[in-house]
Amino acid sequence: MVSWVNQVCATGSQSLPVDFGVVSSGVVCNGIFYVYSETDKLARYDIERGFWIGIQTSPFPPRVIEYYPKLVSCSGRLFMLSVSWCEGDGQIGCRNKAVRKLWELDLMYLAWTEVSVHPDSPMDWNVAFVADINHIFGVEMFKIFGQVLDFLTVCDVSEKRMNWSHISRNHMAHELDATSCMTKSLAILHL
Known part of the structure; x- marks a missing residue:
């Protein structure tokens, strides 16, 4: 998955936000590719339009740092x-x-x-x-x-x-x- 994100960025598309960090999980939901970073940031990639958007959510779920969250898309x-x-x-x-x-x-x-x-x-x-x-x-x-x-x-x-x-x-x-x-x-x- 990380290599796919790198390929998307290398094709000339807009890259992930600078302070995003290392991608730990990603999934496609409703035609949008969502990624979550080890620094608790969320971004989405619009596959049709070819650009990344950082997503501000409130609040981010609390977590134990040693366990990276896993994104899952189910039923849209x-x-x-x-x-x-x-x-x-x-x-x-x-x-x-x-x-x-x-x-x-x-x-x-x-x-x-x-x-x-x-x-x-x-x-x-x-x-x-x-x-x-x-x-x-x-x-x-x-x-x-x-x-x-x-x-x-x-x-x-x-x-x-x-x-x-x-x-x-x-x-x-x-x-x-x-x-x-x-x-x-x-x-x-x-x-």
Whole structure:
């Protein structure tokens, strides 16, 4: 994705805003290419007209710096998954718990709204998400205590309450090494 952004800029098109930073995530939504930077900035590239626009949103979702947010486009809507610290309801130790949250950007008013919380603790720094029709799928894979664990989850964004469900969980593989968890692919097929 970063190489695609570099190709777009090298073709003579207007470049990203100077202070944008390094692109960490990108997705096409309604014919517009959106990118998010490691410095918490959002920009869009109008594919038909060939120019970049920096987007000021209010507010940017809070996040744990070590986890880069992931943009996802689903049903003509723009979502972001980010990791932040849990806000407690008087729960002891809640400030020490990180959670992955799903945010939606109102494309007209440019405001982020929290719409769901992922059920698993964010153990995978390189989690992959992909959307299909009304569903966002996520695959997490990480090595802990000498075992590689993986989880596959789904969220139906057409429902009023966007809850995540486990499709599979806790598959353990002993023959994989930690580098196998760094990159992963996910594809949705309609059979």
